[in-house]
Amino acid sequence: MNTSAQVADSCFELLHMQMVDYFIAQAEKEEGVGKDPLRLEKKVHSKLQNLGFDVGHRLAERYTKDLQRFTGQLNIIKFICKEFWQAVFRKPVDKLQTNYRGIYVLHDNKFSWISKISGTPEQCKPYLAFACGVIKGALSNLGVKASVMVEISPQAACEFRIVDISQ
Amino acid sequence: DNPAFLELAAHDMSDKINAELLTMTYGAMVQQLLKDHKDVKTVNAELHKMGYNIGVRLIDEFLAKANISNCSNFRETSQVIAKVGFKMFLGITADVTKWRQDGKQCSITFKGNPLNEFVEIPPKYSKLRYSNILCGVLCGSLHMVNLLVEAEFVQDVLLGDPDNEIRLTLKEVLQEEYHDDEV
Numbered sequence: 411m412n413t414s415a416q417v418a419d420s421c422f423e424l425l426h427m428q429m430v431d432y433f434i435a436q437a438e439k440e441e442g443v444g445k446d447p448l449r450l451e452k453k454v455h456s457k458l459q460n461l462g463f464d465v466g467h468r469l470a471e472r473y474t475k476d477l478q479r480f481t482g483q484l485n486i487i488k489f490i491c492k493e494f495w496q497a498v499f500r501k502p503v504d505k506l507q508t509n510y511r512g513i514y515v516l517h518d519n520k521f522s523w524i525s526k527i528s529g530t531p532e533q534c535k536p537y538l539a540f541a542c543g544v545i546k547g548a549l550s551n552l553g554v555k556a557s558v559m560v561e562i563s564p565q566a567a568c569e570f571r572i573v574d575i576s577q
Numbered sequence: 578d579n580p581a582f583l584e585l586a587a588h589d590m591s592d593k594i595n596a597e598l599l600t601m602t603y604g605a606m607v608q609q610l611l612k613d614h615k616d617v618k619t620v621n622a623e624l625h626k627m628g629y630n631i632g633v634r635l636i637d638e639f640l641a642k643a644n645i646s647n648c649s650n651f652r653e654t655s656q657v658i659a660k661v662g663f664k665m666f667l668g669i670t671a672d673v674t675k676w677r678q679d680g681k682q683c684s685i686t687f688k689g690n691p692l693n694e695f696v697e698i699p700p701k702y703s704k705l706r707y708s709n710i711l712c713g714v715l716c717g718s719l720h721m722v723n724l725l726v727e728a729e730f731v732q733d734v735l736l737g738d739p740d741n742e743i744r745l746t747l748k749e750v751l752q753e754e755y756h757d758d759e760v
Contacts, residue, residue, distance in 0.1 A: 415596040415668060416596055417666065417667050417668050418638075418668075424630075424635060426602065432627065457609075461602075497595055540602075
């Protein structure tokens with residue numbers, strides 16, 4: 411495939427929303443509506459994250475095929491913040507923080523996948539599970555076993571917290 | 578209107594992303610559907626439904642950005658879908674062929690399909706309409722402009738056919754009705 415092949419971003423955005431809707435509906439079908447909202451939410455989150463993991467894993471494989479091997483974990487994270495973020499989320503990360511001991515916090519002041527969703531941060535939550543999976547999958551492909559969590563503030567500002575869990 | 582010019586313009590009209598993200602996400606979604614529903618027919622229907630929901634929203638962006646005038650008949654509509662719509666959203670060109678005499682059925686054919694890249698269909702899924710979401714999108718978006726259509730994949734490169742072909746059949750042109758009411 412020609413790597414410059416391009417599609418409209420709205421195609422992806424709308425597909426992504428349909429996916430989230432599908433998983434919520436599917437979970438409600440399996441669990442029963444309104445029974446245990448927390449359980450339901452967890453189920454939706456983990457399914458979307460698993461799906462994202464596969465996608466991120468493959469994307470990282472493609473995007474790094476012409477690059478030299480990374481030296482050190484920080485360089486892997488920097489690649490995720492710049493090139494990978496740009497390719498997948500259409501802009502680089504705004505700020506990276508780390509404690510130099512396996513915890514990284516990536517700040518995106520306007521996360522593109524939820525920038526068009528109107529709703530409280532709480533309502534936006536399911537729309538970030540897939541993204542967390544994508545990041546986790548990409549990291550895994552590059553040799554970093556990590557957990558990825560996200561905090562949402564108003565105006566689609568997101569804080570992704572990556573924790574190296576290999577130790 | 579010169580279709581070639583329209584095509585060229587259409588490509589630049591929306592924000593673009595690399596096709597891989599869409600391709601792989603869609604692939605993962607289809608796999609999930611196959612896992613959730615053992616019956617391939619249900620999967621086809623789910624994909625169609627998802628497409629329909631996408632179509633009813635995509636049409637807004639299309640009308641807002643494509644800068645086209647009203648289509649006066651189904652022929653024109655089909656032409657605009659193939660030449661402008663496919664280019665604008667999927668970055669590919671499509672042709673309208675095989676018109677039925679009454680002008681209510683035609684085929685939209687295209688060679689490349691970003692959804693299909695890297696995909697192989699195992700023989701046991703030969704009834705799967707992998708890109709059926711596109712049919713849903715067509716139905717959904719045309720419904721929003723009062724055209725009730727049926728769309729169906731009749732050829733798919735994934736199944737060894739030379740082209741992708743969606744048969745589009747116009748079922749009904751909906752009329753908007755307004756009734757007098759008291760003020």
